Amino acid sequence: xxxxxxxxxRDICQRGTSLTIQCQVDSQVTMMFWYRQQPGQSLTLIATxxxxxxxxxxxxxxxxxxPISRPNLTFSTLTVSNMSPEDSSIYLCSAAGLAGLDTQxxxxxxxxxxx
Amino acid sequence: xxxxxxxxxSLIVQKGGISIINCAYENTxxxxxxxxxxxxxKGPALLIAIRPDVSEKKEGRFTISFNKxxxxxxxxxxxxxxxxxxxxxxxxxxxxxxxxxxxxxxxGTQLTVWP
Numbered sequence: 001x002x003x004x005x006x007x008x009x010r011d012i013c014q015r016g017t018s019l020t021i022q023c024q025v026d027s028q029v030t031m032m033f034w035y036r037q038q039p040g041q042s043l044t045l046i047a048t049x050x051x052x053x054x055x056x057x058x059x060x061x062x063x064x065x066x067p068i069s070r071p072n073l074t075f076s077t078l079t080v081s082n083m084s085p086e087d088s089s090i091y092l093c094s095a096a097g098l099a100g101l102d103t104q105x106x107x108x109x110x111x112x113x114x115x
Numbered sequence: 116x117x118x119x120x121x122x123x124x125s126l127i128v129q130k131g132g133i134s135i136i137n138c139a140y141e142n143t144x145x146x147x148x149x150x151x152x153x154x155x156x157k158g159p160a161l162l163i164a165i166r167p168d169v170s171e172k173k174e175g176r177f178t179i180s181f182n183k184x185x186x187x188x189x190x191x192x193x194x195x196x197x198x199x200x201x202x203x204x205x206x207x208x209x210x211x212x213x214x215x216x217x218x219x220x221x222x223g224t225q226l227t228v229w230p
Contacts, residue, residue: 043204
């Protein structure tokens with residue numbers, strides 16, 4: 001299985017600022033994803049982080065608000081820009097394609113509170 | 116549009132009982148059906164997964180039953196324990212093989228096992 005770490009684990013931010021969340025996988029993976037999860041709710045896919053090219057965003061999510069980088073096969077960042085209280089949520093990264101397997105593994109999440 | 120429908124939303128079971136969570140899907144292109152278990156403050160962890168070429172898969176106390184014609188699959192937890200109390204998500208994806216597809220999640224089932 002893959003071990004996925006995220007930094008920070010939680011943060012409290014002021015309205016109008018930006019936060020960058022880092023996701024590190026301990027092995028090379030094919031795919032990396034970013035999700036948002038409201039407390040007690042299901043997971044909503046924000047985007048697929050593509051290595052060496054622009055991320056693929058889901059409907060309702062735009063690059064200006066959630067810029068994503070993936071410089072290599074083990075690392076990705078998600079930035080939440082110009083934050084508002086509505087951005088308060090848990091942000092999760094996931095990875096798939098480890099050793100050719102289909103299984104998607106999740107990081108522990110970053111709990112973001114915007115005041 | 117919810118691609119994967121999950122029920123019930125919450126479930127209370129006595130210790131030693133059987134917990135059953137059901138999911139249904141419409142897209143016949145789906146070919147991978149995982150179940151994830153999530154504890155509070157943690158990321159989802161893969162519990163068990165099945166492909167449509169088999170009707171049942173068992174791992175310890177956890178069993179997936181799959182009905183391809185009805186486009187339904189379910190998770191059975193035998194001899195449920197208080198430690199099983201968590202939120203369970205079913206999911207589905209397509210694009211088996213080298214290109215890994217995104218996961219479509221159900222809304223989740225909060226399971227409580229009473230001691």
